[in-house]
Amino acid sequence: MKDKTIGYAFRASLPVMAGYLVLGMGFGVLLHDQGYSWWWAAVMSLLIYAGSLQYLAVDLMAAGAGIITTALMSLVVNFRHLFYGITMLERYKKAGRVRPYLIFALTDETFSLVCQGDLPDGVREKGYYFWVSLFNHCYWIVGSVLGTFVGNILGEHTQGIDFSMTALFVIIFIQQWETAKDHRPALIGLGVSLASLLIFGPDSFLIPGMVGITLALLAMRKFPARKEGE
Amino acid sequence: MxxxxxxxxxxxxxxxxxxxxxxxxxxxxxxxNTPKLVLYLGTVLPGAVMAMLVVYCLKDLDLLGSNHGLPQIISVGVVAVLHKWKHNTLLSILGGTLCNMILLQTIFAV
The missing domain is CATH 1.20.5 (Single alpha-helices involved in coiled-coils or other helix-helix interfaces)
Incomplete structure (x- = not known):
């Protein structure tokens, strides 16, 4: 059978390409404003590879933050990534020598593309994970470097384009909803996140939200899903 | 620097x-060995986490502000309807993003 892995991974990654180029450029522009040249953006996107943290990094570097503060901020901002590892634990176990890279590159967007199990015939699972991870990483690096060159040339005409990322997550949410037999995890995720957002506010809702989701999912385990048609 | x-x-x-x-x-x-509990979490987390990421993307909407977060809320609706209708990921993303850009830059421009 013809191997369609790379082409399939590339098509799957297109929405992330749009999102990462735009968000990466946004980061590059901010970093450039602080006097850092293009290769700093490249190094940061290569080594850190975490969108929201890199935006924050610009502030931390501008303010001359200490290492402890920076480490704590990184921990808090990226703590949600623990979830992704737990989800991909079994599937990435068999990935062989690319496994460390797959784990390193497990961002929100990459997770959203690898967490859905079903792949069509002719697409190798391991290869799909690898190419999606690599393509996304490249988009992010390219976007952030471009940002340091173009600066604010594009001006306001790109305002609102970063919505592509939101759209991607909404679509994956819908797809998961349609394939899931049990909708309770999705409802728990939605309900607990919103409640946490209302209580703790936009800057600190993630960690209480994650704790709440985990507890609710563990509690849910005690109540098996009803069978279809009951 | x-x-x-x-x-x-x-x-x-x-x-x-x-x-x-x-x-x-x-x-x-x-x-x-992965404990059963962690394996269980691995199966139920994706659904819950994707909802959390959607909320995360929309967390800074100011519902009481000048545009009440309407551009993004309408665009999320457009994405959902497009996707339910055609099930084409790229079409849904393009449609929703263009909708959001147009709304932000025209009707809801500050």
């Missing part, structure tokens, strides 16, 4: 190490 190159490097490496540490942590801790 607001701080020296060495300071910049130290902050960048700190962020890189902590981020990688978080990503590798579950794989280190559960490298031999």
């Amino acid at each position: 607001p701080i020296s190159p060495i300071q910049s490097w130290s902050l960048i490496l700190t962020m890189a190490l902590v981020t990688a540490g978080i990503r590798f942590f579950p794989f280190w801790v559960f490298r031999k």
Whole structure:
């Protein structure tokens, strides 16, 4: 059978390409404003590879933050990534020598593309994970470097384009909803996140939200899903 | 540059190490046998986490502000309807994003 892995991974990654180029450029522009040249953006996107943290990094570097503060901020901002590892634990176990890279590159967007199990015939699972991870990483690096060159040339005409990322997550949410037999995890995720957002506010809702989701999912385990048609 | 190159490097490496540490942590801790409870979480988390990411993307909407977050809320609706209708990921993303850009830059422009 013809191997369609790379082409399939590339098509799957297109929405992330749009999102990462735009968000990466946004980061590059901010970093450039602080006097850092293009290769700093490249190094940061290569080594850190975490969108929201890199935006924050610009502030931390501008303010001359200490290492402890920076480490704590990184921990808090990226703590949600623990979830992704737990989800991909079994599937990435068999990935062989690319496994460390797959784990390193497990961002929100990459997770959203690898967490859905079903792949069509002719697409190798391991290869799909690898190419999606690599393509996304490249988009992010390219976007952030471009940002340091173009600066604010594009001006306001790109305002609102970063919505592509939101759209991607909404679509994956819908797809998961349609394939899931049990909708309770999705409802728990939605309900607990919103409640946490209302209580703790936009800057600190993630960690209480994650704790709440985990507890609710563990509690849910005690109540098996009803069978279809009951 | 607001701080020296060495300071910049130290902050960048700190962020890189902590981020990688978080990503590798579950794989280190559960490298031999994964407890049943963790395997269970792995199966139910994706659905819950995707909802959390949607909320995360929309967390800064100011519902009481000048446009009440309407551009994004309408665009999320457009994405959902397009996707239910055609089930074409790229079409849904393009449609929703263009809708959001047009709304923000025209009707809801500040």
